[in-house]
Amino acid sequence: MGTPSRLRRTISRWANPDEAEARDLRRTFSGEGVVCIDNAPDREPVRLRGTLRTVTLRPRGGVPALEAELYDGTGTVTVIWLGRRRIAGIGPGRAIEVRGRVGTQEGTRMLYNPRYELL
Template identity: 30%
Template structure:
């Protein structure tokens, strides 16, 4: 896809591979300054507009969540903005998404306005996978857990 590097080996916060994340998604750091792209990542935070302002919902997306010790350097981020929306169904902090749309640079920040999106994994799905993997590992090692 345009000779740019694609996402490879994207994992959840626990190092589990995330199904569907590498399907023609570009890493945020390799997104061109302008153009239509397919990318995705972990929703780090969401931002709502004030009650008196025009409706706008924004989400900050990074390639992967911070590990247990945090980060030493800030990761590349992309801001995704939906105009005319107070909430976007399924978009919340801690979910994995794929977004498709036109990107531009706004005040030095890669920004995508009103994209099409797909939820790849919700918070509860990620927690269920972690719990299941922990139970399987403890069973194989002979240690019982709750």
């Protein structure tokens, strides 16, 4: 009796496209020295990898700021480059590695002016 419910859970887990995508991203972006976004500690140097979901230009305090949402299958972090209107190669769907310190502002995890590498 326990086997059908376990089988059903396994099949539903594999059939859910969102979970499958998240699982694939976690596998793709894991690596030595790379931290999952959900496990990234605040105010400590981290190295994160993921896919940019959105990229927008949003002024902050009168200064142009390029904002991007980075997703790795475990969570998201908002990456912000102050003083930039655009960066060549930075766009939705792009795989990227960033290095910096994650902070939280008004409940949103953010990473300001990180070093980055296009993957």
